[in-house]
Amino acid sequence: MDRWLLGLSTLLALVGGLSGLLQVRRGKRSRWTLAWMTSAFAVQLVFLTLRGQAREACPLADLGEILAFLAWSLTLFYLLVGPAYRISLMGVFTAPVVVVFQSLALLPGMMLADPQPVAGGNPWHETHSATSVLAYGALALAAVAGVMFLVLDHELKEHHLKSGWFRHLPPARELLTSLQRLLWIGMILLSIGVAAGLKMPRDASATPHLIAALFVWSAYLALLAVHKVRGIAGRLLSKCTVALFLLSLGVFAFV
Amino acid sequence: MELVCLGLNHQTAPVEVRERFAVPSSRLGEQARIVRETSGATEVVVISTCNRTEFFLASPEPAAVLAALEAGLLNACRADAELASHFYRHHRAEALHHLCRVVSGLDSMMLGETEVFGQVKQAYQAALESGTTSAVLNRAFQRAFAIGKKVRTETRIQEGATSVGNVAVELAGKIFGHLEDSEVMILGAGEMSRITAQNLRSRGARSIFVTNRSFERAVELATETGGLAVKFDEWQRTLERVDIVIASTGAPHFVLRREDLEAVRRARKFRPVFLIDIAVPRDIDPEVGTIDEVYLYDIDTLEQLAEEGRGRRRHQIEQCELLITREIDASTLPGI
Numbered sequence A: 001m002d003r004w005l006l007g008l009s010t011l012l013a014l015v016g017g018l019s020g021l022l023q024v025r026r027g028k029r030s031r032w033t034l035a036w037m038t039s040a041f042a043v044q045l046v047f048l049t050l051r052g053q054a055r056e057a058c059p060l061a062d063l064g065e066i067l068a069f070l071a072w073s074l075t076l077f078y079l080l081v082g083p084a085y086r087i088s089l090m091g092v093f094t095a096p097v098v099v100v101f102q103s104l105a106l107l108p109g110m111m112l113a114d115p116q117p118v119a120g121g122n123p124w125h126e127t128h129s130a131t132s133v134l135a136y137g138a139l140a141l142a143a144v145a146g147v148m149f150l151v152l153d154h155e156l157k158e159h160h161l162k163s164g165w166f167r168h169l170p171p172a173r174e175l176l177t178s179l180q181r182l183l184w185i186g187m188i189l190l191s192i193g194v195a196a197g198l199k200m201p202r203d204a205s206a207t208p209h210l211i212a213a214l215f216v217w218s219a220y221l222a223l224l225a226v227h228k229v230r231g232i233a234g235r236l237l238s239k240c241t242v243a244l245f246l247l248s249l250g251v252f253a254f255v
Numbered sequence B: 001m002e003l004v005c006l007g008l009n010h011q012t013a014p015v016e017v018r019e020r021f022a023v024p025s026s027r028l029g030e031q032a033r034i035v036r037e038t039s040g041a042t043e044v045v046v047i048s049t050c051n052r053t054e055f056f057l058a059s060p061e062p063a064a065v066l067a068a069l070e071a072g073l074l075n076a077c078r079a080d081a082e083l084a085s086h087f088y089r090h091h092r093a094e095a096l097h098h099l100c101r102v103v104s105g106l107d108s109m110m111l112g113e114t115e116v117f118g119q120v121k122q123a124y125q126a127a128l129e130s131g132t133t134s135a136v137l138n139r140a141f142q143r144a145f146a147i148g149k150k151v152r153t154e155t156r157i158q159e160g161a162t163s164v165g166n167v168a169v170e171l172a173g174k175i176f177g178h179l180e181d182s183e184v185m186i187l188g189a190g191e192m193s194r195i196t197a198q199n200l201r202s203r204g205a206r207s208i209f210v211t212n213r214s215f216e217r218a219v220e221l222a223t224e225t226g227g228l229a230v231k232f233d234e235w236q237r238t239l240e241r242v243d244i245v246i247a248s249t250g251a252p253h254f255v256l257r258r259e260d261l262e263a264v265r266r267a268r269k270f271r272p273v274f275l276i277d278i279a280v281p282r283d284i285d286p287e288v289g290t291i292d293e294v295y296l297y298d299i300d301t302l303e304q305l306a307e308e309g310r311g312r313r314r315h316q317i318e319q320c321e322l323l324i325t326r327e328i329d330a331s332t333l334p335g336i
Helices: A002-025 A033-055 A063-081 A090-106 A123-157 A164-168 A172-199 A204-229 A234-254 B015-021 B025-039 B062-076 B081-086 B092-104 B115-130 B135-154 B164-176 B191-202 B215-225 B232-238 B258-264 B286-290 B299-329
Strands: B002-009 B043-049 B052-059 B088-091 B183-187 B207-212 B228-231 B244-247 B273-277 B294-298
Touching: A002 A033, A002 A063, A002 A090, A002 A164, A033 A063, A033 A090, A063 A090, A063 A123, A063 A172, A090 A123, A123 A164, A123 A172, A123 A234, A123 B164, A172 A204, A172 A234, A172 B164, A204 A234, B002 B015, B002 B062, B002 B092, B002 B135, B015 B052, B015 B081, B025 B043, B025 B052, B025 B062, B025 B115, B043 B115, B043 B135, B052 B062, B052 B092, B052 B135, B062 B081, B088 B092, B092 B115, B092 B135, B092 B299, B115 B135, B135 B299, B164 B191, B164 B244, B164 B273, B164 B294, B164 B299, B183 B191, B183 B232, B191 B207, B191 B215, B191 B244, B207 B215, B207 B232, B215 B228, B228 B232, B232 B258, B258 B286, B286 B294, B294 B299
Parallel strands: B183 B207, B183 B244, B207 B228, B244 B273, B273 B294
Antiparallel strands: B002 B052, B002 B088, B043 B052
16 A cells, blocks of 8 residues: 555656656746645655554654655655745756655565564654654755756856746756755754764664764765855855765665 | 728838827827817727827728828828828728737837837727727727737747847846846946846846946946946956946957956855856957856847847747637627
8 A cells, every 4th residue: 555655656746747847848837846746745645654653653664765755855845945936847856856766665675565663762763864864855955956056057158048948947046045045954954863863872783874974964064164154156066965965875875 | 880990100100200190198098089079980099109109990981080080190290191101001800900919019119029018008098088989999909908918928929038138137037036136247338238237227236336447437327327336447346246247348358357257256255147248349258158157148149149039039920810810700899
């Protein structure tokens, strides 16, 4: 049942992304993407609720659940940030990332078919997992905003002003503002997650994970510090945001 | 009862002829009353803009009314009969089609412009208040406004900028969004700079700095645009704070070089900057455009973009005409 729900949510995000893409290619605004993504979010919520009830804890016990939670967090931030900044085209860029995360979660072996309650739950552990994944949702959306900026920057630099992308992308300065805010939100949540991780009981096998988390946290902190103190060009900031997000995903996939 | 139209516009008459028949917007209602009395028409609306003067009439005897109107106009303007060759006449559905083309901006000098819609609405309102409209013109104008709105929303006739100034403003909007937080510097007080700066100002640009080799000329333009004059040897310092630079000096060499911008990048905290070079020879070294946060556009690029915008609008004409014809065919209106 829960796998079907995750599949349905993936399908809704896919339709939202594709319909938005087709609209943009026709030179029109992707009006329905927000509705498709809201539906995908609602189904994600039902999925996570069912898994949470089965786990009797936050559903972050296997890789599939982590990826699904991450996709939910990304969609949540899109719904919170996207319409508020009137950057509806963000849905077209967000949907593919949600589809990729959830498709990976649906791969055989990623998610237990019969989830059991988590034994020996600890509030610090749950706080660490939940806020960290929420943080990555915000950081993923920052990376999405970064990709959008890079597309717009390329069109502006090369004087390609006829494309649907150009017409419907939000202004460069607004994109950078959204990106910076998302980075700060992600950083605050990640700091809470790391702090909770330091508090939670752990054995020696968790040390590489903790080091990786501290490394990622430091990298984001350095980026924000450089941006705040020295300033950084939008193109470089966007590239760093995308690279850091991919790097952090890679780090946690292997550590 | 028949709907008819008599008028002249920028395609049929030069400005020296058009100005003789122009009616001030404050007198449109009064003029409609005069035309109704002198021509014998039952209903009258007078439209007068810088590109056209048109009379929409409803009458059971259209031929006689049009002849009387034409004679009356020539007489009132003390014009020769040969000026009548500048007039065009439209009858019934053709007149309504013409009205729809006018409100849609298809008959305008600047294809797809939106101002004419408001001007026709104002003319109709004046006639309505003067009591010179009734069933035929009320229905015809309401229908034309509805069709005009449909043309603008269902086609792309008003999309894209069609002049250098508008392209610059559109690009500034794409880079900065609202211009309320943006500051502009004008390098060289030429005519194009003035127009572009005024366009940016009208879109809300916060402040304008003007610099010119002749400081008096800078002060003059600064006063005109509500800006601040800056001495020519101090413009590099102003570059630290502005978001948009419009360059149009008469210098035979580059005025803004890569090193000028490199020198202020840190102070600017690498914020985006939009450079508009409308000078020939160019004022801004193309090398500046390779800096990450710089968006550089020269006059050729802006003109090319404006021409593309005009071309896109021209491609929309057929679609607009089809829509108007379809809508008129589906209408049952008196006098058509």
